[in-house]
Amino acid sequence: MEILGRERRRRWTQAQKLEILGAVGANGEPLARVARRYDVSRSQIYNWRHQFKKSGLLPAMVGPTFLPVGIGAPMLEAEPALERRMGSPSIVELCLAQGRRLRFDSGIAAAALTRLIRSVEAA
Structure with missing residues (x-):
């Protein structure tokens, strides 16, 4: 430089x-x-x-890219009966850098999720 x-x-x-x-x-x-x-x-x-x-100096990626995924024990729901009655989306757990975990409904808006992830990683 x-x-x-x-x-x-x-x-x-x-x-x-x-x-x-x-x-x-x-x-x-x-x-x-x-x-x-x-x-x-x-x-x-x-x-x-x-x-x-x-x-043409950087070849395009050929074929699919595989990422490691860890499957753990199922999460215990805080209020399973209430959630089922209301028909809420499932809970998703995202493992972030430095061992942080973020749990959210699968129905969350993409923009809101992006802001949430950025704020958690910036902390």
């Missing part, structure tokens, strides 16, 4: 960009953590990825 003159704009070589893109997903490391480590915005990494795929 190089900072030039008064502009203070960082210039990344193609090799550095590919290194950063290669770090995403390596050993399960999420894009956000890679962005923080290299002090780059997430949108910049997405832009680089798009540019490299478009130019």
Whole structure:
């Protein structure tokens, strides 16, 4: 990385960009953590990825990607009779970074869930 003159704009070589893109997903490391480590915005990494795929320098993922999933014992419901009568959605448990667990109804709005996950991970 190089900072030039008064502009203070960082210039990344193609090799550095590919290194950063290669770090995403390596050993399960999420894009956000890679962005923080290299002090780059997430949108910049997405832009680089798009540019490299478009130019053919970054191969598109072939086939499905499999992620590890752990299945534990079923959760005990606090008020099973009331929930069944009301027909509420099932409870989902999401395991986050640093051992945090988040439980929510499967009927939660995607935008609300996204805000909730971001606030929990930022804490």
